[in-house]
Amino acid sequence: MRRAYVIAADGGFSRDEVSPRDGAPMDDAEQRRIDAGSSIDLKWLRNCVVVAEELHFGRAATRLHMTQPPLSRAIKQLESDLGAVLLRRSSTGVTLTPAGTALYDEARTLLEQAEQVRARVAAAPGDATITIGTLEDSAAQAGTRLAAAYRERPSPACTPASAKPT
Numbered sequence: 001m002r003r004a005y006v007i008a009a010d011g012g013f014s015r016d017e018v019s020p021r022d023g024a025p026m027d028d029a030e031q032r033r034i035d036a037g038s039s040i041d042l043k044w045l046r047n048c049v050v051v052a053e054e055l056h057f058g059r060a061a062t063r064l065h066m067t068q069p070p071l072s073r074a075i076k077q078l079e080s081d082l083g084a085v086l087l088r089r090s091s092t093g094v095t096l097t098p099a100g101t102a103l104y105d106e107a108r109t110l111l112e113q114a115e116q117v118r119a120r121v122a123a124a125p126g127d128a129t130i131t132i133g134t135l136e137d138s139a140a141q142a143g144t145r146l147a148a149a150y151r152e153r154p155s156p157a158c159t160p161a162s163a164k165p166t
Contacts, residue, residue, distance in 0.1 A: 042114055044078045045107040047071055048086065052104040055094045 047064060054060040061068040079086050086100035096104060
């Protein structure tokens with residue numbers, strides 16, 4: 001999608017979304033079609049990567065802990081959204097099309113980046129909870145010492161909690 005800037009006679013200007021097909025301003029239907037296809041679920045990419053690695057829907061479905069029909073539907077939906085055939089299906093297995101190979105390479109990179117994001121967010125400092133269990137007869141003494149030691153650290157606040165055995 002491109003943007004066109006139109007300069008009016010009074011010196012002002014407006015911005016219009018322009019069709020990637022012919023450069024003409026997009027109508028609402030074309031904009032909805034582009035918007036609807038502009039987001040790709042990471043789960044769909046993961047499914048596609050596993051099918052590409054296994055080159056077999058049945059084995060890929062087993063690896064993904066799902067059955068084959070929903071996996072096949074998900075891949076067909078991804079192909080429809082992208083407007084490209086990603087896999088050639090046959091009775092002996094699956095082969096990647098050039099578009100499928102391109103998607104496989106990009107999808108692996110995106111999935112690795114998504115995992116890095118998860119790891120960074122999980123490692124970021126923030127509120128943390130530590131639960132420590134002790135026997136009832138030593139709970140008061142051990143809990144007091146642990147809370148005191150934890151409070152000496154300059155990091156997150158410590159709020160001791162008591163629990164009754166169930």
